[in-house]
Amino acid sequence: MSKPSSFSLRGRKALVAIKDERDLSIVRRQFERLGIDVLTWELDGALGCHADVTLIDDEFLPLTSPTQRALLGQCPVIALLGTETPSRLKLLLELDPASFLVKPLRSAGIYAALVMAFERAERTNELRQQVVKLEERLRSRRLVLAAVLQVMHTHSVAEPAAFALIRRAAMEQRKTIEQMSAEIAAKGSLPRATG
Amino acid sequence: MGREILKSALMAVDEINDHPDFDFSLAAHVRDPRGIISEYHTVCDDLIRSAGVEHIIGCYTSASRKQVLPIVERTDRLLWYPARYEGFECSDNVMYVGASPNHNVLPLVRYVLDNVSRHIFCVGSNYVWTWETNRVTRELVTAAQGSILAERLLELGESAVGHIVDEIVRRKPPVVFNTLVGSSSYDFIRAFHAATTAAGLNIPMLSCSLCEPELKIVGPASAGCITSSAYFESIRLPENLAFVQRWKARHGETSSPSVDGQSAYVAVYLLARALQRAGTSNIGEVRRAAAGYRYNSPQGPVWIDGGNNHCVLTSRLAVSNAQGQFDIFWESDAPVKPDPYLTQLDVAVGPAREKLKDGSSPSALHLRVVK
Numbered sequence: 001m002s003k004p005s006s007f008s009l010r011g012r013k014a015l016v017a018i019k020d021e022r023d024l025s026i027v028r029r030q031f032e033r034l035g036i037d038v039l040t041w042e043l044d045g046a047l048g049c050h051a052d053v054t055l056i057d058d059e060f061l062p063l064t065s066p067t068q069r070a071l072l073g074q075c076p077v078i079a080l081l082g083t084e085t086p087s088r089l090k091l092l093l094e095l096d097p098a099s100f101l102v103k104p105l106r107s108a109g110i111y112a113a114l115v116m117a118f119e120r121a122e123r124t125n126e127l128r129q130q131v132v133k134l135e136e137r138l139r140s141r142r143l144v145l146a147a148v149l150q151v152m153h154t155h156s157v158a159e160p161a162a163f164a165l166i167r168r169a170a171m172e173q174r175k176t177i178e179q180m181s182a183e184i185a186a187k188g189s190l191p192r193a194t195g
Numbered sequence: 196m197g198r199e200i201l202k203s204a205l206m207a208v209d210e211i212n213d214h215p216d217f218d219f220s221l222a223a224h225v226r227d228p229r230g231i232i233s234e235y236h237t238v239c240d241d242l243i244r245s246a247g248v249e250h251i252i253g254c255y256t257s258a259s260r261k262q263v264l265p266i267v268e269r270t271d272r273l274l275w276y277p278a279r280y281e282g283f284e285c286s287d288n289v290m291y292v293g294a295s296p297n298h299n300v301l302p303l304v305r306y307v308l309d310n311v312s313r314h315i316f317c318v319g320s321n322y323v324w325t326w327e328t329n330r331v332t333r334e335l336v337t338a339a340q341g342s343i344l345a346e347r348l349l350e351l352g353e354s355a356v357g358h359i360v361d362e363i364v365r366r367k368p369p370v371v372f373n374t375l376v377g378s379s380s381y382d383f384i385r386a387f388h389a390a391t392t393a394a395g396l397n398i399p400m401l402s403c404s405l406c407e408p409e410l411k412i413v414g415p416a417s418a419g420c421i422t423s424s425a426y427f428e429s430i431r432l433p434e435n436l437a438f439v440q441r442w443k444a445r446h447g448e449t450s451s452p453s454v455d456g457q458s459a460y461v462a463v464y465l466l467a468r469a470l471q472r473a474g475t476s477n478i479g480e481v482r483r484a485a486a487g488y489r490y491n492s493p494q495g496p497v498w499i500d501g502g503n504n505h506c507v508l509t510s511r512l513a514v515s516n517a518q519g520q521f522d523i524f525w526e527s528d529a530p531v532k533p534d535p536y537l538t539q540l541d542v543a544v545g546p547a548r549e550k551l552k553d554g555s556s557p558s559a560l561h562l563r564v565v566k
Contacts, residue, residue, distance in 0.1 A: 010538045033285055033503050035538040106268065107285045111536060 010035030015051035017041040023105045030110045061091040076121035140178035147181035203456035207463035235262035277458035281327035282535040291505040292462040294425045297534040299403045302510045303423035304335045312369035313341025319374030321348040338542035356383040360390045372401040388416035407451035410519040420515045425508045426454040426494040427521040438493035461492045505533030
């Protein structure tokens with residue numbers, strides 16, 4: 001199975017919302033060099049196809065349609081800045097851009113902005129998945145605590161020993177400690193106090 | 196190397212001015228930034244504002260090109276950049292006449308992976324050319340289940356190479372990739388040759404930059420280096436035989452053209468031919484006229500790819516010999532399309548076999564043996 005270079009952008013699709021014709025032609029040409037397909041975003045029209053990245057001109061902001069905002073939430077966003085005023089930056093920050101470019105555009109910078117956007121999106125996704133996992137574990141702490149207390153009470157053991165019993169039972173049954181704890185709390189079925 | 200580029204560019208200017216096919220003459224305004232990076236900006240500013248220059252031929256390092264770039268873009272001039280470089284740039288105001296990374300690094304590393312070893316010891320100068328060459332090498336080597344045994348970097352101009360040579364003799368890597376430049380490279384090659392000979396080792400060395408004038412500087416120790424380049428003095432094309440003859444008549448029988456010098460010569464010809472075709476020196480018109488306009492140069496047919504302003508050219512591999520020349524053993528079977536962003540690089544995929552409509556090969560290389 002061949003693996004493309006991590007810095008090769010060939011075959012990716014970009015949704016491009018740029019007003020200025022010159023800037024748009026620079027983006028088109030540079031994307032062609034990089035092997036990226038361009039999908040032009042008509043703001044008043046519906047867009048069904050999936051893009052890997054969106055370039056959006058700050059002149060299109062603020063986005064009023066919920067559909068447009070939802071569309072931007074599906075892939076990394078590169079913001080095209082025409083002005084650095086805080087009011088404009090505030091509008092851009094609402095899009096949570098992964099990278100940015102400053103107008104007027106040059107070919108230089110576009111490749112780096114794309115690579116950074118994809119990397120940023122990848123790392124943000126990893127962090128999000130990690131947060132979800134941690135939140136699940138946090139929620140199940142109450143169950144683990146309840147199970148530990150139950151085992152401490154029924155087996156007359158201290159907290160470390162009770163936890164060790166639950167962990168061993170979980171390992172034997174190939175379950176997570178959280179799943180084992182949920183069963184103990186729900187069914188009252190306790191691991192045997194052996195060993 | 197700057198002097199080699201200047202000598203070659205001026206030779207081309209003189210030829211064009213004497214040639215009946217060109218109905219104009221070129222006026223060369225020479226400035227010497229002396230390799231001082233900050234001087235390039237000043238010198239180009241002067242060329243454009245005071246001398247009214249429209250086309251600039253020069254720059255060797257990427258650092259110097261980056262200094263010139265903002266001025267040529269702001270004033271809409273054209274820089275004809277002759278040197279091979281690491282890619283990842285594409286300005287409308289630069290014509291990149293030298294090799295792109297897919298022209299030299301890729302064929303060299305692929306050849307080594309197929310024929311020498313999958314384990315490479317890298318030594319290079321601590322700057323962008325080495326960093327990027329090593330990155331690409333690492334991607335190719337890793338995809339082939341090989342390894343980079345070491346990546347040793349020396350500051351530009353550093354001559355203390357002994358500790359790296361000692362490490363090579365101790366570890367006996369199957370192959371060494373040398374991306375050192377200038378005097379560091381010469382010192383390293385001499386020390387490497389002496390130490391490996393004394394130890395009875397036969398370790399091949401690789402290079403993407405070694406050229407004939409450097410072989411003369413280094414001496415006999417430079418023999419045996421597997422080198423990737425678009426130009427060697429030993430190319431047996433009639434255009435090159437005539438070029439070398441003219442070169443020696445102008446610069447002396449013992450003198451040799453270099454790849455970057457020859458590229459500057461090609462750059463002047465590409466410019467002159469585009470000027471002739473466009474009928475004007477207007478930058479946009481010249482750029483359009485240059486795109487796809489084939490020139491049978493000393494290194495073979497070349498032309499500018501209108502999509503990215505880089506040169507379509509033939510890749511070659513050779514081994515340096517004891518006579519200060521290169522024995523060419525492989526070359527691409529057609530001029531290769533430039534791929535400055537290595538967009539077409541698929542590290543695990545072998546060479547493609549198809550040809551493009553314009554007669555060039557796709558950037559993935561296929562090579563043939565040259566007798």
